[in-house]
Amino acid sequence: MIDCVIVDDEQHAIDLLTQHISQVHFLRLVGTATNPVKGVVMITDLKPGLVFLDVQMPQLTGIEILRLISKDSHIIMTTAYKEYALDGFEHAVVDYLLKPVQFLRFLKAVNRLWTVHNNARMISEQDHYVFVKTEQKGKLLKIDSRRITYIEGLSNYAVIHLDDRKKITTYLKLKELTESLSSRGFVRIHKSYIISLSHLTAIEGNMVRIVNEDQGISIGEAYRKDFFEYINSKMLTPPPDGRVN
Known part of the structure; x- marks a missing residue:
């Protein structure tokens, strides 16, 4: 209309x-x-x-x-x-x-x-859809990237977690996924995790909370600086020292 x-x-x-x-x-x-x-x-x-x-x-x-x-x-x-x-x-x-x-x-x-x-x-x-290789040879799966809450890296493959708690295993490395999804609101916070910023609900110290997930995800030391700089840029009232960590 x-x-x-x-x-x-x-x-x-x-x-x-x-x-x-x-x-x-x-x-x-x-x-x-x-x-x-x-x-x-x-x-x-x-x-x-x-x-x-x-x-x-x-x-x-x-x-x-x-x-x-x-x-x-x-x-x-x-x-x-x-x-x-x-x-x-x-x-x-x-x-x-x-x-x-x-x-x-x-x-x-x-x-x-x-x-x-x-x-x-x-x-x-x-623009919201991506295709990933699955465990089944020759099979590609279409995913709405808005439904991805976080991605867990495991050796040479990754597990994509969706907002309904379903999981999709794909033979891609986190580095490749980070490069593909960074423009869609995803950020790497740990050597083993990429999270969706739209599904981020809270930050507790060195831990982030993701919607529909009971356990928090740790923020890796190597990713802390870039992550908190981004978070600080989104704060309504930044702390006096300019940091939240």
């Missing part, structure tokens, strides 16, 4: 776009404004995925509003004047619709955005 806001100083133009939006299952209208200044406030507060923005309005033009609002909202510009299209596309708008906006032309514009939206979501979801 994509939340929409309409900013247009003509109520009949808003009414027409409202009717179009109501006929598209993946669009949801969350606000409208005939006053462009109020429209800027509405966009800032609601943070919609899509804004239908008129070009010519009193007080603020659509092009001026583009410079004021977050780039997180996609923009479809609407106007009766073709000559404004170039200005709009210079600001990376999704599309440019001429008034009165015809439904088929409207549908083409929002369908293009829906395709981009879905592709971005799929890529984001795929």
Whole structure:
């Protein structure tokens, strides 16, 4: 679902776009404004995925509003004047619709955005998955890295612990796993352990606590400095001496 806001100083133009939006299952209208200044406030507060923005309005033009609002909202510009299209596309708008906006032309514009939206979501979801070699020869297992709580190194293989207490054995060394997972919020704290920072619940002296695990995990001497420097950087009120260990 994509939340929409309409900013247009003509109520009949808003009414027409409202009717179009109501006929598209993946669009949801969350606000409208005939006053462009109020429209800027509405966009800032609601943070919609899509804004239908008129070009010519009193007080603020659509092009001026583009410079004021977050780039997180996609923009479809609407106007009766073709000559404004170039200005709009210079600001990376999704599309440019001429008034009165015809439904088929409207549908083409929002369908293009829906395709981009879905592709971005799929890529984001795929980024969380990793593949590991298992005990069974030739078998690869797909794992959602967000479910990994910690990884235990044992000689030439490792045991991956998941948030439901399941374990997966893989023939990878901790060094290889550290290099692959460091960008996903994992950190090595011991020669035998990598932990997920998102599943870290507490630090007790030289021990860390992991969600759903009864036993703590020791912080190795060789990893203490880097680990506590990171933890200190996340503290709301650092200790006077700058250390927590």
